[in-house]
Amino acid sequence: MAEAHNVAADEAADVVARLKRRMIDHALPLWSTVGWDGSAGGFIERLHQDGSPDRAAPRRVRVQARQIYCYAKAAQLGWYPEGREIALKGLEYLLAKAKAPDGRPGYVHQLTPEGGVLDPLRDTYDHAFVLLALATVHGLDHDAQIRAEIDALLAFLDTQLRSPHGGFQEGLPPSMPRRQNPQMHLFEAMIACFDATHDQSFQNRAGEFFALFLANLFDKQTRVLGEYFEEDWSRILPVSVEAGHQAEWVWLLKGFERITGCPTGRQRGELLASALRYRDEATGCLVDEGDAEGNIRRHSRRLWPQTEIAKAWIAQAEAGESGAADEARAALVRMERHYLSHPVAGGWYDQFDRDGKSLVATIPASSFYHVLCAVAEAEQVLG
Template sequence: MTDVTQSGPIGDNREIVTALRCQVIGHALTLWSREGRDLQQGGFIEKLDANGNPDTSAPRRVRVQARQIYCFAKAAQLGWYPDGAEIARKGLDYMLAKAKAPDGKPGFVHILAPDGSVLNPLRDTYDHAFVLLSLATVYQLDRDAKVRAEIDELMQFIDTQLRSPDGGYHEGVPASMPRRQNPQMHLLEAFIAAFDATHDQAFQARAGDLFGLFSSNLFDAKKGVLGEYFEQDWSRIEPVSVEPGHQAEWVWLLKGFERITGCPTGKQRAALLESALRYRDATGCLVDEGDAQGNIVKATRRCWPQTEIIKAFVAQAESGVEGAADEARAALMRLDKYYLQHPVKGGWYDQFDGEGRSLVDTIPASSFYHILCAVAEAERVLGA
C-alpha cells in the first residue's frame, strides 16, 4: 500500500535544496522504483493513479521510457540512489529490445503497448533526443562499449534520416508540419549530454548548428520571444505562440552550450529570462502559454515550467548574476508548495487551472525527469 501521509510544505528557503533532495531520494526514487516499473513485462509505467497505484494498461511512450532511464542513471551518478544504475540498465535493455527497429527499419518507434508490442511505429525526433540523453547518461556510469556503440548507431540514424536540408531536424520519419522548436531544443540538450559523456567534438559541432538555428530563426531578439511553430524554411507561423517554460529551458541549455564551447550566451539568456517572467500568475508560477506581446493566452500552469524556471535561475546564479540564487530558491519553494505536496509521497500534481484546481488526476512519470534535473542542478550550484 502506498504511503499517503504528508508533512506539509517546507517553510524556510534556506533549507529548500536539502529538503527537496531528500524528497527525491527518500520518496520519489523509492516510489518510482517500486510502483513505476513493470516487473512482469519489463520497462517503466507511464503513470500512477491518484493513490499511487500503477496504471498497467496505459500505452507507453518511448520518450517516457528514456526519461525514466535518465532519472535512475542520473541518481546513481550523483550518489543519490546506487540501485538506480541497475534499474536504468534494465530499462535500457527493455527499450532496446522492444522499441529499437522492431519492424526491421532503423530508429525507435513512438509508442508501445504494455506487452511490448508496437502501437505507433512513427520515428519521432523528440523521442530520439531522449533516447540519446538516456544512452549518454547510462554511458557515463561505466563507459560500457556496448552503450557507446548504441550512441553511434543512433547518431547515424539522426544524421542521415532526421537532418533537414533547411536546417535543424525534421519532426520525424515520415516528416510532418508544422516544424517545432521543441525537438531542436531537446536535441541540443542531448548533444550537450553526449559531449559530456564521450568528449567527442562531433557533438559540439552538432550543438553549434542548433545554436545557429536558435540565433537566426527560433529566437526573435527584437521581441525577446522564442517561437514554437514554423514553416519548412523556419519562418515563424503567426500569431506566435510563446511557451514561457521553453524560454526558461533555453536559458539553462544556453549556459550548458557556453560551458562546452566557450561561446558567450549571456545576452540571449538575459533576454529569454526577462521575457519568460512576463508570463506569471498571482502565485508567481509560469503559465502554460502567452503571446508575443506578453499577454497570457492559457492561464493553466503545468509542473514542468516551474522546474525550468528553477534551472534558468540556477544557470544565471552559476554565471554570477546578482539575485539569481535567491530567485532559484524561491522558485523551488513554489514547486514544493504547489506541486509536490501530493497525498502520495514521491508524487506530484501535473497541472492546475487559473483558480488553482488540479486538472490531472494521475501522476505522470514524464514529470520526474524535470523535477529530478531541477533539484540536481540546484544542489550542484547552490549547495544543499
Template structure:
C-alpha cells in the same frame, strides 16, 4: 506569531536539501517500485491518484528514456545505490522492445503494455531523449556497447531525420508545423554527450543547434522564442510563446557556454526576462502559454515550467548574477509548495487551472525528468 516573510525565507533557504530528500527518499523508490512493471518489464507511463501503477496505459518511448536518464543521473550523483542497475534494466527493455521491432531502423513512438507496437512513427523528440538516456548511462562507466548504441542512434538521426532546410524534421514521416521543441532536446542531448564522452564532435553538433536557435528560432526583435514554424523555419503568426521553453533554453545556453566558451549571456537574460512576463498573479508560477505582446493566452500552469524557471535562475547564479541563487530557491519553493505536496509520497500534481484546481488526476512519469534535473542542478550550483 511567525512573520510570513520570515517563514517564506526559511522555506526557500532549506529548499535544496528538502527537494534532494524528496527525490532520494520518496520519488526514486516510488518509480523503481510501483513505477516498474515487473510482469512485462519497462516503466509505467503513469500512476493513478492513489499511487498505483496504470499498467494498461500505453508506453511512450520518450518516457522510458526519461526514466532511464533519471536513474542513471541519480547513480551519477551518488544518490541511489540501485540507480545504475535500474537504468540498465530500463535500457535493455527499451532497446529490446522499441528499437526496430518492425524491421526498420529507429525507435517506434509508442508501445502497448504488452510490448506490441501501437505507433510506428519515428519521432525526433523521442530520439533526442534516447540519446540523453544513453549519454547519462555512458557517463557511469563508459561502456563500449553503450557508445555503439549512441553512434547507431546518431546515424539514424543524421540519415533519416535531417532536414534540407536546417535542423531536423519532426520525424518519419515528416509533418508540419515544425516545432522548436525537438531541436531544443537534441541540443540538450549533444551537450550531455559531450559531457559524457569529451568528444569534440559533440561541441560542433551543439554548435549547429546554437546557430539554428540564433538564426531561426529566436526572434531578436521580440526577444522571444517561437514554438511553431513552416518547413523553411519562417515563423507562424501569431507566434505562440511558452514561458517554460524560454527558461529551458536559457539554462541550455549556459550549458553550451560551459562546454564551448561561447558567450550566451545576452540571449539568456532576454529569455529569462520574457519568461517572467507570464506569471500567475496568485502563486507566482509560470503559466503555460502567452503571446509576444506579453498577454497570457492559457492561464493553466503545468509542473514542468516551474522546474525550468528554477534552472534558468540556477544558470544565472552559475554566471555570477547577483540575487539569482535566491530567485532559484524561491522558484524551487513554489514548485514544492504547489506541485509536490501530493498525498502519494514522491508524486506530484501535473497541472492546475487559474483557480488552483488540479486538472490531471494521474501522476505522469514524464514529469520526473524535470523534477530530478532541477534538483541535481540546484545541488551542484547553489546547494
C-alpha cells in the same frame, strides 16, 4: 528581480536539501517499484491518483528514456546507488522492444503495455530523449556498447531526419508544423553526449543547434522564442510563446557556454526577462502559454515550467548574477508548495487551472525527468 521576497527566508534556506531528500526517500523508490512493470518489463507511464500503477496505459518511448535518465543521473550523483542497475534494466527493455522492432531503423513512438508496437512513428523528440538516456548511462561506465548505440542513433538522425533547411524533421513520416521543441532537446542531448564522452564532435553538433536558435528560433526584435514554424523555419503567426521553454533555453545556453566557451549571457538575460512576463498573479508560477506581446493565452500552469524557471535562475546564479540564487530557491519553494505536496509520497500534481484546481487526475511519470534535473542542478550550484 522577480518574486523571491514572496517566499519566507527560512522556507527557502533549506529547500534544496528538502527536495533532495524527497527524491532519495520517496520519488526514486516509488518509480522503480510501483512505477516498474515487474511482469512485462518497462516503466509504467503513470500512476492513478491513489498511487497505484495504471498498467493499461500505453508506453511512450520518450517516457521510458526519461526514466532511464533519472536513475542513471541519480546513480551518477551518488544519490541512489541502485539507480545504475535500474537504468540498465530500463535500457535493456528499451533496446529490446522499441529499437527497430519492425525491421526499420530508429525507435518506435509507442508500445503497448505488453511491449508490442502501438505506433511505429519515428519521432524526433523521442530520439532526443533516447540519446539523452544513452549519454547519461554511458557516463556511468563508458561502456563501448552504449557508445555504439549512440553512434547508431546519430547515424539514423543524420541520414533519415536531417532537414535541408536546418535542424531535423519532426519525424518519419515528416509532419508539420515544425517545432522548436525537438531541436531544443537534441541540443540538450548533444551537450550531455559531450559531457559523457568529451568527444569534440558533440561541441560541433551542439553548435548547429545554437546557430539555428540564433538564426531562426529566437526573435531578436521581440526577444521571444517561437514554438511553431513553416518548413523553412519562417514563423507561424500569431507566435505562440511557452514561458517554460524560454526558461529551459536559458539553462541550455549556459550548458553550451560551459562546454564551448561561447558567450550566451545576452540571450539568456533576454529569454529570462521574457519568461517572467507570463506568471500567475496568485502563485508566481509560470503559466502555459502567451503571445509575443507578453499577454497570457492560457492561464493553466503545468509542473514542468516551474522546474525550468528554477533551472534558469540556477544557471544565472552559476554565471554570477546578483540575486539569482535567491530567485532560484524561491522558484523551488513554489514548485514544492504547489506541485510536490501530493498525498502520494514521491508523486506530484501535473497541471492546475487559474483557480488552482488540478486538471490531471493521474501522476505522470514524464514529469520525473524535469523535477529530478532541477533538484540535481540546484544541489550542484546552490549547495
